[in-house]
Every structure is written in structure tokens, then in C-alpha cells.
Amino acid sequence: MRSKWIGVLVIAALAGTMWTLGGGSPAQAQKVTTIRMVWQGEANELKLYQGLVSKFEQSHPDIKVKLETVVASSDPEYFQKVQVIAASGDYPDVIYGHYSWFPAALAKHFLLDMDPYLAKAGLSKSAYFPTAIQQFSDHGKLYALPRETSSIALYYNADMFKQAGLKTPNEYYAAGQWTWNTFLTVAKKLTRDSNGKSADQPGFNPNAIVQWGTVAPVNMPFGLFPVVYSFGGDVLDPTNTSCRLDRPAAVRGITFLQDLILKQHAGILPSQAQQTNLFANGKIGMMASGYWDIVVTGSAIKTFAWDVAPLPKGTIQSTRVATGAYAIPAKAPHPDQAWTLIRFLSQPDNTMELAHLGLIIPALRAAALSPQFLAPGKVPLHRKVFVDALAYGRLDPRTTHWAEMVDTLGSEMDLVWTGQKSPAAATGEACSKINALLQH
Amino acid sequence: MSGLAAPLTRVRRGPRPRYAAAGAGPVAYYTLVAAGAAVVLLPILWAVSTSLKTAGQVFAFPPEAIPRPFAWGNYAEAWSGTVPFDRFFVNTLVITIVPVVGTILSCSLVAYGFAFFRFPLRNLLFLIVLATLMIPSQVTVIPMYIVFRYLGWLDTYKPFIVPAFLADSAFSIFLLRQFFLTIPLDLRDAATIDGAGPMTFYWRILMPLSRAAVTTVAVISFVSRWNDFFGPLIYLSSIPKFPVSLGLSFFKTFYGGGSGGAGVPHMEWLMAAALLVSLPTIVVFAFAQRAYIRGVIMSGLRG
Amino acid sequence: MTPRARREALTGFLLILPWGLGFLAFTAGPMAISLGLSLTKWDILTAPQYVGLANFANLWRDPLFWTALRNTLAYTLLTVPLSLAGSLTLALLLNRRVPAVSVFRALFYLPELMPTVATAIIWTWLLNTHFGLLNYLLSRLGLPPVAWLESTTWALPSLVLMGLWTIGGNRMLIFLAGLQGIPEELHEAAALDGASRGRRLWHVTLPLLSPVIFFNLVLGVIASFQVFTPAYIVTNGGPADSTLVYVLYLYRNGFQYFQMGYAAAMAWVMLVLLLAFTWVQFRLMQRWVYYEGGATPG
Incomplete structure (x- = not known):
């Protein structure tokens, strides 16, 4: 171990020498x-x-x-x-x-x-x-x-909506009907198994899905948080000192997502969809994402018409900014x-x-x-929804424990999406851990 | 058992198929090896096929194995369409070849010292060599950066080159030591009696005798330095100095932290670039193969 | 010390001098600093505060530390034996003087050459639940799909699988190099004596290869204990921390949670664990590693 301390001394001496030698910088001349x-x-x-x-x-x-x-x-x-x-x-x-x-x-x-x-x-x-x-x-x-x-808004495959005989999200929105319930109904109708049956039809086979209604918005944080917000929930309290994800509103939002994936079989996990660019590939009806995806994903779309719409409304219209x-x-x-x-x-x-x-x-x-x-007239036609959403969107809670909080919550949520834990149990667990973090 | 004179005997044989040792006849042998190779190769074939597809076909489902049409243009796009890969290539050659030479020279000397000479604290010092392998670089990167900053080496290639000449690869030291230990001490003593000094023995006998091991060290350090990402990410900041590993990052996007298209707007370009980037390592490996032909290693002995 | 022994010691010191200089200049300082930092609370942005052994005490009470340690041990216990056996078998198979063998060696080595970004993308596609090749093959065998990367059961084995993709890589190459040093005469002599293939392998090849096996074992454990990239890029520790490996948790603490002192403590705990393991290996080695050279290993 002694050689280690000798090493420290040598490095200190070395560093000192370099410091002295390199002291005068030539940049002062100009x-x-x-x-x-x-x-x-x-x-x-x-x-x-x-x-x-x-x-x-x-x-x-x-x-x-x-x-x-x-x-x-x-x-x-x-x-x-x-x-x-x-x-x-x-x-x-x-x-x-x-x-x-x-x-x-x-x-x-x-x-x-x-x-x-x-x-x-x-x-x-x-x-x-x-x-x-x-x-x-x-x-x-x-x-x-x-x-x-x-902000986060909803990308959708307009052709897929047309083929299913559905109104587009923007039409629902204009009619004041664009709620998470409508979203679920639509997502089920757009989900198809290999026999062409949709998720709301009897005989639908959830093990042979070839087309999904939506990417389940469960990514951390920009998928999950907007849903929590629009169900009237919060991530943290206004002082950012305690977790509120275990309150009923947030739990309702998370339960909605769990049902979407596990009970209704209408949502694919984001990791699955990302790897194969499923949306651009025409296999997904809807996807919540940010403005950047107009270029990142949109530029890869060659075969169908697509657009963007506001996120569905829960108890309030919200999103994340x-x-x-x-x-x-x-x-x-x-x-x-x-x-x-x-x-x-x-x-x-x-x-x-x-x-x-x-x-x-x-x-x-x-x-x-x-x-x-x-850029009016440029695809996606409703691109202004991203700018409009800035008016009602919310910022993430401000905490120095942000990354740790997101990781902690994400670990609990993983178990919710696979059905290993109930939303109430998972958020309870997550909140007790997050509260401990925030005390520091 | 240590009275083995065998290594001193010159072994030269014509090529003679030895399937029998593999366990069965040629058919069984090749079937087995080819099946294994196919499994290993499948993912790479997918990468090759992806690199030749048009954007629309990349994620076609069900997946299509054969690109239609073959989009050779992806390679041109990957090479120069986004960022200047020719420049990155030259840079990478510099921060790969020079350090590999340094690693071979310095680490073989150090391994020679540890394997053939007795000196006080030898075991403790060797344990310290190994200990440097065991500390995760994440906790030493900040002090390291500070050292390089004081030396004025940031945004230069010195952090990659100088330490390599000072035997910074404990992996290589350990590997070469293990090989050197299998070489009879008698051999050194015999050489000493013939009047060869320690350096003559090292250069004329030990190194040629250890050709396979030295080549292995060369290949492994070449490949790992060629693909090193975090070192250049931290120590380099001017794009004209970037190596290919950082160049590949230009094909990814950080927007959305990887939503939508896996953070890769053009998978076909990324794959084309990745394959182009790995070509030199394939060439190096092909050349290195000559070291793994049984029997050859003895031929350098009396040269 | 006899003059001869003194001269030998001096030569030895001179030979390891390059390492000594490099160690003092570039490694010793950063390592010592990280040891010092392990006794502090350091958020990187402001000056470190001395906290004594608090980090180590907190580690003991941190459930995620134990999760990470458990995951890493599981990964190591699965990966090291499988990849050692696989690489050795492969090396024995490819150490033949038969046509096209060099082509096969190159093919098996290819995975080692792929840049990390490409490897990560290739594997996330292979393991995709709905569109991955692996599940497609399973379905052809009439088996149900496996949620490789989404299930807490399969995510860690998936990382092991990714690791095994490179059994024909560096480890195999090292075995191959080791096999070059085994004189054919020994085999032939043994064959003439009527020893079966299995006995020749057991009594001739493996003992002579033991220094290299030892190297691959020690280094294999160190490397798999430090596994980071696949867990970081492909699974990001998930789902539900099932692939949260030691170095990933350390990295998160250091650079994302602003707890560099804690990360340094983790690093030194790892160093001590690995040193202990290696020391035990060096002790046990004397029972099974055979150095033909007769030189005394350290």
C-alpha cells in the first residue's frame, strides 16, 4: 500500500510542476x-x-x-x-x-x-x-x-382511422369528445389480430396481434406524466417535498394504462414499438410523443397519411412541457x-x-x-397543437433527486405493466421510497 | 514432467487434415462448425441486410431478408453524407495503431520482468497491477481528466497514446505473463550461457516464441481501442479529432431520449456505417490468423 | 542477497519500470483520490464534505445495492462457466489444420468486432417480443413467445445470452493462442500409448492449457463483475431493476444522482471483493495450474 501513497506524492509533485510550467498563458498578448x-x-x-x-x-x-x-x-x-x-x-x-x-x-x-x-x-x-x-x-x-x-401530443395514422371508419382524434377534439374513454374505444377498434378481428370483437386473439391501437404512453417521464396530469393527478406536491402518485387521481390514470395494456390488449409497450419503428411502419394507430418526432419518425413515413392531435382529456386537458x-x-x-x-x-x-x-x-x-x-399546409397539418399545448402543459416537478425519482418510479411501474403489481400497491411503494429520497 | 525437451524441437509438418481429433469425420465436423457459425452470424447478416435496404423496407413486417432493391447508396450516405468518416477513420487509425504498438512493447517487457525475474515485492506489485483492472473507470474518470487537464493533454491524442507506452493495460501484462510462465527457465539459462543478455533473450527468443500470445494481445487491444467510445467522448472535444466510434453517434438522436424510432432516424445508414467502421478490424484479424497455425511457433527458435 | 540475485532483482525492476511510471503518473493518483472520495459526500458541483465511513454504512442498508450485487453475482455465475466452457470447446474445434478453418475462426470472431451501438440495436431487435427473430424461431417450434426484455425473469438471462454471443471472441482467441504452445508430440506420444481422446484432453491438453484457463477465469470474473454496456444500453437496468448490475448502479449514483462519494465507496467495495476473489484464485491455482516453465508464479 505504501507505493500507492508514494504515487500520490509523485502525482502531486508532477501536477505541481506542470502547473508552474504551464502558468503563463500566451493568449494575453492579443x-x-x-x-x-x-x-x-x-x-x-x-x-x-x-x-x-x-x-x-x-x-x-x-x-x-x-x-x-x-x-x-x-x-x-x-x-x-x-x-x-x-x-x-x-x-x-x-x-x-x-x-x-x-x-x-x-x-x-x-x-x-x-x-x-x-x-x-x-x-x-x-x-x-x-x-x-x-x-x-x-x-x-x-x-x-x-x-x-x-410539449407532448398525439401522432396518429389517419389512413388507419379512415379504414376503420372512425372519426379522427382532431374531429373528436373539435366535437369536445376527445377523452381517454374515447381514446380507449378507438384504440380497441384499431387493434387487430391475425384474423382481422379487432380488440372489441368476440374471438379476438390477444396472442396474435398484428396491429396495435396505440403505443401505451408509459415511457418515463414523457408518456406517463401527461396521463397522470390529465387524470387530475400530481407527481409531487407543490413544494416538491412529497410524492402524490399514490393519490386516487394518479392511481386512476395508472390503472387506466394498465387496463389498456393487459385487459384491453390495445396498447403495445413503447420499448417494443421503438425498436421496430412500428408507427412509421403503419402498424400502430396512435403514439404520444414530442415535436421532435415530426422529423425523427415522420420522415420515415412513406406509405400513409398521418397527423397530430392534442392528447385526450381526462378530468382536465393537460400535457407535459x-x-x-x-x-x-x-x-x-x-x-x-x-x-x-x-x-x-x-x-x-x-x-x-x-x-x-x-x-x-x-x-x-x-x-x-x-x-x-x-407552416400552414405542411404535414402534419395540425402541428400547431404542439404550440397550443404549451398553454396548458405542465412542467416536471423540480427536484435535485429527479433522476433517482424517475428510476425509482420506473422500477415500480415496470411491475404494473406486466401485471405483477397493482397500481395502488406500486404507487404506494414508489411514494414511500420517493418521500425518503426527498427528505435528503 | 518439467524435463520436456519438446519445445526445443523444431516442429514442421505439412498440412494434414486432423478431423479425427474433432471427434468424427469431416462431414460431422463441418456440419457442427457451420451450424455454430450460422447461429453466431445470423445477427450480423441481419445488420448487412438492413444496411442495404431502403428506409421503407427496414422495418417491413414480416421482415424481409433480401433487400429489394439493393440500396448501395446507403454506404455512400453513411460514409460522407452526414459527417466526414474518412477523417474519422484516419484519426482512429492514429489512436489505435500507435497505442497498440506501445501496449505490445511496454506490456511484454513488464510481463517479462514479472515472469522471469525475482525481485522484492514482486507478488505485491503484481497484485497492484491486477487491482487497476478491478476499479470501475467511472470513479477514476474525473481525477484522470484533472491530470490530463494539468498536463494540457485535453483534446489531444496524448491521453490515448502516452499511457499505452507506459503499460497501462493490466490485461495485456497478465496475459503475456501467463504465456511467459509456460516457457522453461532452462531456456533463459541456456541463452545466458551462450552469452545472451536479458534483452537479447527477450527480443530474439521470448518474443518470437510467444508469437501467438503477442498477436492475441495486439488483436484484442486493436479491437477494443478501435471501438472505444467513452474515452474519446470524455477527452476529445473537437469534431475534426473524433474517432469513428463517436462518428457513429451522429446517426442517433437524443431528442426524446430515444422515443419513436429508437432514436435512430435512419437505421440503414447507421448499419452501413457500423459495418464500414468494422472493416479494418476484420482485416487485422485476417492477418493475425497466421499466428494460429499449429507447429509454426517453433520455427523462430534458431533463426 | 547474492550479487547475482541483486542483479536479477535490478533487471526485474528495470523491466517493470514502464508500468511503474505509468501507474504513478496516471493510475495511482486517480485511484487514491477515489478512495479519498469514498469517505466524502460529493455532488460533483460543489466541494466534497468528509463523512467518514457513512457511505459504507449506507451501502449496507441500501436495498438497491444488494439488488445490484445479487444481479451481478447471478450474471457472473451464469456467464463465466458457460462462456469459459463454450470458448474452450470452440477453440479446441477450431485448432485444427483443416481446410477453411481460418474462415470459421473469423466468422466466430465477428461479433467481437461490431461497434457497440450496432450490437445493441441488433440485439433489441432479435429479442423483441413481437417481431424478434428469437421468438419467431420459438413459434416455429410451436413454443409461446417470451418477453425477453420486458420480463423480470428473462431480462438478466437475455444479457447472459448477449454475452455468450462473443464466445468465439477474445476469450476463444486466448485459448487458441494457448493451444499453439502445446507440442503435438505429446498428443502423438499419448495416442501411441493408446490413450483415448478424452484422456488425452484431460491429461495432456488441459493441464498444459491451465495457465490460460486460469487467466480466462480470473479475467472473466473481473469482466463480468463489471458488466455495464448491455445493461446500460439495452435494458437500462429494467424491468423493475432486474438487470440493475453493480456498475450501472454505481454509474447512476455517480453521474445521475449526484452522489459521487457513494459511487466511489461502491467502487472500493467492488475492488476489495474482486481482490479477495483473485487472491483465493491465486491460492487455489497452485493445486491445478501447471506451469511448464517451472518458474514460480506470483
């Missing part, structure tokens, strides 16, 4: 400041940002931008890198991030208060969707400038230049360029409501 922006982006977004950054560098010759693109294919990987960077004190000047990471970053005072910058620039928070501002605010101060936002934003770490070396870049990227024209890639709804209200963005 007046150009290089700022670093850590973000996650896809191939098309990357091309766009590279263009935007070079435009920015032309108009701001005193600032150079190093785009550090994390091509992590999942959020955990992205935040792992962000955390490694943060932990080592290697603070970037701009970080792109979103809802799931923000509560912790905020609680640990990791981010810079942006209000002074907003005031100086004469920017009004009301230019943004209120939920987007709310997501990144604490005690009235804004800690990240929203870039995009999204989530937002992504640019933030400046409190210890960023060049906060002023960072703000200049954020300001530039958030200009309406630059935001619109990003929006045109089709994956995001601009958090800037004027941009999201512009005909340019809403």
Missing part, C-alpha cells in the same frame, strides 16, 4: 478572447452552429468561439461529460442544458444569474413562453436563456463574452434557422407563433 461552448448537437444542428459561430466571429472580431460538441447519443452521456468538466474546474463559458439537469445545477449555485444581462440588453422575459421562463427561474431570477421548448436553454456557469472565465454569444444565438432569425431543422419549437413566442414556423 485582445482576442476565446470562449468555450459545451453543447450537444446532431449532424444538421452541428452544421448550422458552425455557420452561426463563424458569422458571430465575423461580427465580433474580439471573440473566438470553440464549439465543444458532445455527440453523446443520450442525455446521461452528455451530462456525464458536463459533470466531468465541471468537477475538474474546467468551466466552459456557455453550457447548453435542459430540464433534467437544471434543478441540481441551480441548487448547487452552479449557474450565473442572467437578470442583469437581460436588463442591460433590454430583453423582456415575456418574449418567451411562461413555462420556459419558469423552468429556469428561481426566486424570480432567470439562470438560463430558453432556446427551445416542447420541457425546455432546453443556454446557461453560463457562475465560475465561467468570460461571462460577458458568453452572454454576447448567447444573445446572438437567441436572435429571432438565428433561432428560426434552428427551428427550420424541424426538431424544436423556439422558446421565443413570436418565433413559435409566426406563420413561418407554423
